[in-house]
Amino acid sequence: MSHKRSFVRRTAAVVAAGAAAFVLAACGGDGNGDGSAGHGGHNATASPSASASASQGQHNAADVAFAKGMIPHHRQAVEMAGLAPGRAQSAEVKKLAADIKKAQDPEIRTLSGWLTSWGEEVPAEGAMDHSVHGMGGMMTDEEMTELENASGKAFDTAFMELMIKHHEGAVEMAKTEQADGAHGPATKLAGEIITSQSAEIERMNELLGKD
Structure with missing residues (x-):
């Protein structure tokens, strides 16, 4: 048991x-x-x-498009501004051109740095090719030649009229970046471009109204 x-x-x-x-x-x-x-x-x-x-x-296709479009756009504005010291009559136009150059040169370097860090190609210097003409208020070769050949009051008027159109294009591109971009610093720069260039458009319209 x-x-x-x-x-x-x-x-x-x-x-x-x-x-x-x-x-x-x-x-x-x-x-x-x-x-x-x-x-x-x-x-x-x-x-x-x-x-x-x-x-x-970090970034998306809209950021890349913004940088690739804004670089040649800014370069042309800087080139236009570079004509003012020897051709403009108005001291205000000369100052406006200097302000544009001072603001946009560093932005070109910033945009180029982003493209390089993203493994994208930076638009070549002088890349005012046919793909960018007519884009965002870009000037044609003919308009640029007319501006180069103008001086005094005629230059002041042409410069401001063309730069208003140019700035309006940049503002639209910046608004697209704000709506579609993913890269924080790029959307921030877009906001700064909208603010500064809208103020310059207003200033140029006032100057044209005075003439």
Whole structure:
């Protein structure tokens, strides 16, 4: 009897131990499985999507288009402004041209730096190619030649009329960047362009009204 009880106890102990081992193994398996799915599997899917989001957050196609369009646009404004010291009659026009050059030269460097860091090509110097003519108030070769040949009051009037159109184009491009861009510094620069160039448009309209 005692032998039988002892046997039953031993059997129960073995069964209990086996059950415990089974539960532990199952838990361990589940834990590892969760770990793999959570850290390996989950992280494997979460990490790339997180990196993709981070990368999209850094910049997108709209940011690239903004930088590539604004660089030649700014370069032309700087070129136009460079004509003023020797041709303008009005001191106010000369100051306006100096302000434009002072603001836009550093912005060209900033925009070029972004494109380089994104692995994009910076528009070549003098890239006033046909793809950018007519874009965002860009002047044609003929308009640029007329401005170069003008002087005195005629230059002042032509410069301001053309620069108003030019600035309006830049403001529109900047508004598109604000709406569609993802790169924080680029959308911030777009806001600064809208503010400064809108103020210059107003100033030039006032100057033209005085003439």
